[in-house]
Each structure stands twice: as C-alpha cells, then as structure tokens.
Amino acid sequence: MKVRASLCIVLCIVLCVAWGCATDKKTSTTARYTNMMGCTEVVTASGIARMAIDDSICVILEENPSTGYTWEYTEEPEGLLDIIDVRVFEDEDADPKLIGAPVTKVWKFSAVKVGEVTLTYVYHRPWETGIEPSKTETYRISIKP
Secondary structure, three states, rough: OOOHHHHHHHHHHHHHHHHHHHHEEEEHHHHHHHHHHOOEEEEEOOOEEEEEOOOEEEEEEOOOOHHHHHEEEEOOOOEEEEEEEEEEEOOOOOOOOOOEEEEEEEEEEEEEOEEEEEEEEEEEEOOOOOOOEEEEEEEEEEEEO
C-alpha cells in the first residue's frame, strides 16, 4: 500500500513538472514571436482585447500546411485594422528532416480607426467546399482613440 501511494506521489510530481515546463515553453515562445514581430499586444480568444489607434496586435496560431490545412481570417466590420505582416515560424526544437511538422503563424495588425472589430479565423482546406472548418477562432478587439 505504501509503495502504491509513493508511486502515485512521484507520478503526480513528474506530471506537474512536465506540465509546467510545457506551459513555460509556450509562454516563452509566444513572447519571442511577439518581440520578433514588434507587437504591442497579443490577442487571445477569451474576452475583448483593447488597443489604441496606431497600436499593433498579434494573432498567433499553429498550423500544419503539409496537410493542406491553413488559417484564413475575415474582419467584421472591415477597415478598422490594417494587416502589417504575416510570418511563419518553425519550431526551433523540431527535427529539420521531419516532414509534416506544425508551424506557428503570426499575423500583425495595426489599428487605424476607432470601433469594435471581430476577427474570425477558420482552419480548413481552401479547395474543399461545403465542409465545416476543422477549427474556428474568434477574436474581439476594441479600438479607442
């Protein structure tokens, strides 16, 4: 019984450390891309991101282009944001010989008009019609003067 309890405790510690390392890596990766792109803010799916005119905001999503899937976005209403840059980053730790490894795609926007805008991203194969996207991400942004 004591051996079983000890094994459970050790397993819990290992899982907590592994989860913490993965979380730290994702956070540091996001910070690195944000710095490389020169973004003022990173938008997340929860809540409303707030920004001012001339501020920049980044959307960061993982995709796997070797499968044919890609992220495409719509802006509603149009004209409140300008797309400044789009970059694709490969994972530094990935084996360069590995075919089909996911990449991180970053879109940088600048606010040009006051208002509220919604960015809707769909993850799909563009040539497939009549099929629901594999994933959908929606971001709300409030732009103040």
